[in-house]
Amino acid sequence: MRFPSxxxxxxxxxxxxxxxxxxxVTTLITICIAIFGTLDRSVWEGATQVPRWFALFVGVALxxxxxxxxxxxxxxxxxxxxxxxxxxxxxxxxxxALLVVGYLLETLLYSVAGWTQELARPHLFAxxxxxxxxxxxxxxxxxxxxxxxxxxxxxxxxxxxGGLLSIPFGIGLVVLGEAAIGADxxxxxxxxxLGVVSTPTVLTALATGLGCFLLGLAMxxxxxxxxxxxxxxx
Amino acid sequence: MFDDRSPIxxxxxxxxxxxxxxxxxxxxxxxxxxxxxxxxxxxxxxTAAKAFQQLVDEGVLYKKRGIGxxxxxxxxxxxxxxxxxxxxxxxxxPMVAEAKAIGIPLGDIVKRIDELERNA
Amino acid sequence: xxxxxxxxxxxxxxxxxxxxxxxSLDGGKIYGLLGRNGSGKTTLMSVxxxxxxxxxxxxxVGGHPVFENAxxxxxxxxxxxxxxxxxxxxxxxxxxFAEWLRPHWDAAYAGELLxxxxxxxxMKVKEMSKGQRSALGVVVGLAGRSQLxxxxxSYLGMDAPSRYAFYDALLxxxxxxxxxxxxxxxxxxxxxxxxxxxxxxxRGRLVLHEESQTLLxxxxxxTGPAGQVEAFTAGLTVLxxxxxxxxxxxxxxxxxxxxxxxxxxxxxxxxxPIAMQDLFVHLTEGSGDAAPAVPAADASANPFGDAR
Numbered sequence: 001m002r003f004p005s006x007x008x009x010x011x012x013x014x015x016x017x018x019x020x021x022x023x024x025v026t027t028l029i030t031i032c033i034a035i036f037g038t039l040d041r042s043v044w045e046g047a048t049q050v051p052r053w054f055a056l057f058v059g060v061a062l063x064x065x066x067x068x069x070x071x072x073x074x075x076x077x078x079x080x081x082x083x084x085x086x087x088x089x090x091x092x093x094x095x096x097a098l099l100v101v102g103y104l105l106e107t108l109l110y111s112v113a114g115w116t117q118e119l120a121r122p123h124l125f126a127x128x129x130x131x132x133x134x135x136x137x138x139x140x141x142x143x144x145x146x147x148x149x150x151x152x153x154x155x156x157x158x159x160x161x162g163g164l165l166s167i168p169f170g171i172g173l174v175v176l177g178e179a180a181i182g183a184d185x186x187x188x189x190x191x192x193x194l195g196v197v198s199t200p201t202v203l204t205a206l207a208t209g210l211g212c213f214l215l216g217l218a219m220x221x222x223x224x225x226x227x228x229x230x231x232x233x234x
Numbered sequence: 235m236f237d238d239r240s241p242i243x244x245x246x247x248x249x250x251x252x253x254x255x256x257x258x259x260x261x262x263x264x265x266x267x268x269x270x271x272x273x274x275x276x277x278x279x280x281t282a283a284k285a286f287q288q289l290v291d292e293g294v295l296y297k298k299r300g301i302g303x304x305x306x307x308x309x310x311x312x313x314x315x316x317x318x319x320x321x322x323x324x325x326x327x328p329m330v331a332e333a334k335a336i337g338i339p340l341g342d343i344v345k346r347i348d349e350l351e352r353n354a
Numbered sequence: 355x356x357x358x359x360x361x362x363x364x365x366x367x368x369x370x371x372x373x374x375x376x377x378s379l380d381g382g383k384i385y386g387l388l389g390r391n392g393s394g395k396t397t398l399m400s401v402x403x404x405x406x407x408x409x410x411x412x413x414x415v416g417g418h419p420v421f422e423n424a425x426x427x428x429x430x431x432x433x434x435x436x437x438x439x440x441x442x443x444x445x446x447x448x449x450x451f452a453e454w455l456r457p458h459w460d461a462a463y464a465g466e467l468l469x470x471x472x473x474x475x476x477m478k479v480k481e482m483s484k485g486q487r488s489a490l491g492v493v494v495g496l497a498g499r500s501q502l503x504x505x506x507x508s509y510l511g512m513d514a515p516s517r518y519a520f521y522d523a524l525l526x527x528x529x530x531x532x533x534x535x536x537x538x539x540x541x542x543x544x545x546x547x548x549x550x551x552x553x554x555x556x557r558g559r560l561v562l563h564e565e566s567q568t569l570l571x572x573x574x575x576x577t578g579p580a581g582q583v584e585a586f587t588a589g590l591t592v593l594x595x596x597x598x599x600x601x602x603x604x605x606x607x608x609x610x611x612x613x614x615x616x617x618x619x620x621x622x623x624x625x626x627p628i629a630m631q632d633l634f635v636h637l638t639e640g641s642g643d644a645a646p647a648v649p650a651a652d653a654s655a656n657p658f659g660d661a662r
Binding site (some may be wrong): 005006007010065068069070071072073075076077078079083224226228229231 | 428430431436438450451456
């Protein structure tokens with residue numbers, strides 16, 4: 001199989017630009033809080049709730065934009081599936097690394113300014129400087145959210161409104177992944193602590209993350225393996 | 235350019251014949267290639283090729299392999315002979331019919347021809 | 355690449371878009387695919403390109419089945435209005451992926467075509483006009499140099515100069531890099547001279563597959579006194595007839611030999627050619643019952659079968 005260099009490069013390029021803008025905005029908010037209020041915890045921690053939605057969107061876009069692009073350029077669904085899987089597997093660590101860098105830059109800023117970088121939520125890591133743990137947590141999170149996106153994106157692409165039925169399964173994937181890192185589940189209208197479900201270690205987190213990733217791919221493939229290209233996207 | 239009704243290859247063939255008759259295309263002169271014709275008239279090259287094939291079959295053009303199409307040296311004379319043969323049927327007879335239909339005496343036509351002949 | 359379609363059926367749920375269609379194309383030519391709205395043109399081409407799997411029958415391109423066959427689909431390109439190959443951020447992004455995914459991509463030629471259509475690399479595709487989108491599709495389709503290249507109404511929104519630029523580029527590139535090209539269109543007047551062969555479909559069925567020049571030479575309009583027209587056209591395939599006072603005009607489909615032509619002249623009838631568009635209209639108008647009746651026993655005179 002050909003290495004999906006351009007697919008991956010395009011995604012990473014886009015993510016890099018977004019990250020830079022996102023980091024700038026977060027830092028601005030941090031400074032505002034420090035000036036006009038009391039800053040007693042990590043703002044970046046709160047900010048990292050957003051990128052997983054971006055990861056979900058990337059998963060959807062892979063199917064909605066790039067599957068038709070690939071087929072229309074004479075690639076097979078199988079070729080696309082393989083390239084997309086490799087892309088997700090390599091893209092999630094990049095996203096995760098960007099968040100790690102965000103934490104480290106924040107640590108630097110806080111120590112220079114003399115602020116306290118307290119964490120407010122349960123995590124796999126106890127301090128933002130535990131790089132391997134931070135990386136693992138977000139890696140698992142992004143892997144799971146992206147494949148949840150490809151799965152639901154595929155269902156909506158194929159069955160339009162019928163894709164609604166895929167949402168519970170997509171949420172199921174996400175819950176499984178979040179439980180693996182002992183994080184709170186924070187979705188609109190649903191918020192519950194998942195730490196009680198398991199006491200995660202790096203190993204169980206990685207294993208569960210990988211399992212969710214493969215499960216998500218396995219759930220997506222039957223939908224796209226013979227999907228007709230839509231005559232018109234609505 | 236071409237009317238899109240009668241087969242284009244016939245129109246192209248007719249045009250080349252007209253050029254040969256008028257002397258615009260001389261004997262042994264190379265004619266444009268099918269591709270040049272196709273591009274110029276914005277038509278399928280196979281259609282242009284069909285026109286050329288028809289002209290080769292009729293002896294108006296001849297093929298030099300790998301070089302192109304040329305006007306047969308005898309083409310002009312042969313075309314003139316053909317046209318002469320058909321002249322009365324194609325030109326004079328319809329004219330006489332038209333003259334009758336609109337009431338022009340044939341004598342007037344003869345007179346007109348005499349005038350043209352004198353002025354030429 | 356040659357194309358063999360045999361007993362093809364395509365269903366959308368309960369709707370049958372293509373019904374028992376059989377024809378074959380030799381390849382290496384420019385084909386016109388004509389049909390009314392909803393006749394199945396896009397569906398047919400989508401199956402030929404592997405965008406969609408056939409519901410029944412077989413489709414072979416270059417002798418092989420198409421769907422999910424990487425060795426064949428890499429040589430096939432279908433540009434549709436849906437814009438699969440261009441709906442991505444900017445023009446340069448569309449070219450970036452085309453270059454990477456298309457085995458015969460000619461980047462220099464793509465650049466040349468962009469200039470010819472007045473497109474810039476930094477244009478956002480979503481902000482482009484309909485005509486510009488169509489032009490970008492043409493760029494992607496031509497520069498891909500695919501062995502089977504199909505354009506599904508790839509002129510939508512293009513102004514006349516852009517369309518002529520498209521026809522010129524298409525012809526020039528076809529002559530330089532001969533390949534199989536299929537064009538679907540409603541602009542029959544403009545396109546007809548580009549075709550070597552024409553495939554006409556209607557309501558999911560094949561109506562006719564013919565060399566375009568032969569098709570044109572088979573269509574004859576017969577005009578003259580109504581009684582004479584009627585007598586002359588008796589027993590011929592009449593696609594349509596009109597009457598104005600004592601004068602009638604009928605469209606006849608089929609070869610007329612020299613004796614028939616003489617007979618017509620003697621009867622004071624005027625014989626004239628019929629434009630491809632008019633032939634098309636008459637071959638596809640009306641419901642199935644009103645379609646021109648053709649003696650089923652005489653297959654050779656049947657203009658609705660695959661005559662090739």
